[in-house]
Amino acid sequence: MKARVHVMLKNGVLDPQGEAVRHALGSLGFDGVEKVRQGKVIELELAETDEAQARDTVTAMCEKLLANTVIESYSVELV
């Protein structure tokens, strides 16, 4: 089973990289971009076959390592 983890800076935490991308888009003529947030996607290949179990395990991985919950939020998608 494959899991995909999305990690984003929490709302309210300034994302200077997203801001830089927004400025760059504006200077390329893409108007009307009000906000850009940049995050990361982590894909995991799991031996686990039980969905609920996989979700629990990946959530534990996010809490312990994949995300820093002080500044980041995460979501887990099983694919």
Added chain:
Amino acid sequence: MHAAVIVFPGSNCDRDLAVALERAGARVSMVWHKDTEMPAGVDFIGVPGGFSFGDYLRCGAIAANSPICRSVISHANKGGYVFGVCNGFQILTETGLLPGALLRNAALKYICKPVGLKVETADSIYTGGYDKGQVITVPIAHHDGNYNVDADNLARLKGEDRVAFTYTDNPNGSVADIAGVLSENRRVLGMMPHPERMAEALHGNAEGAALFSHVVEQLVHA
């Protein structure tokens, strides 16, 4: 006084930190990240600057989960002294020993230059060799030194006099100009600037040396 300096793959200020501690009179043991225990009788642990594990995932995240860090955390939880500089500060926030997190610099640039640091409290073994309000010059060298902490924790840090240093001219976007913070028991300090790189005359000035000499003096007499 016996100090340990942790060495991760990618640490590059470990020797500087060890030399600064030795010159202040400490006996220093270098401790590899795969070790699981501190050498016997360690009073003080230094977590050095650098780019542990290539800054993969997040600065300090992999190091914070390395075998030796369990021992660093238990040393701190038993009331031991832990000092993190630069990447060491990032590692200490990742372990949860210090609040907040270090984000990418607001201007997105790696910054390497001397900065003015204001001593915000003299109430710790680290800052007791300075006067409150004193400004010292110490270099920074980081890409991710933008200290971020939520409003509640910021109010707590200020209310408990736990902001150790602030920048006189904020270089990286840190909340409230914060350059270094103390733990609740004041025994864990994390700071982005490098006092070990301004610790002898040949470095340009020796204004960082008082931090190390005060630590050693206090722990020798403890």
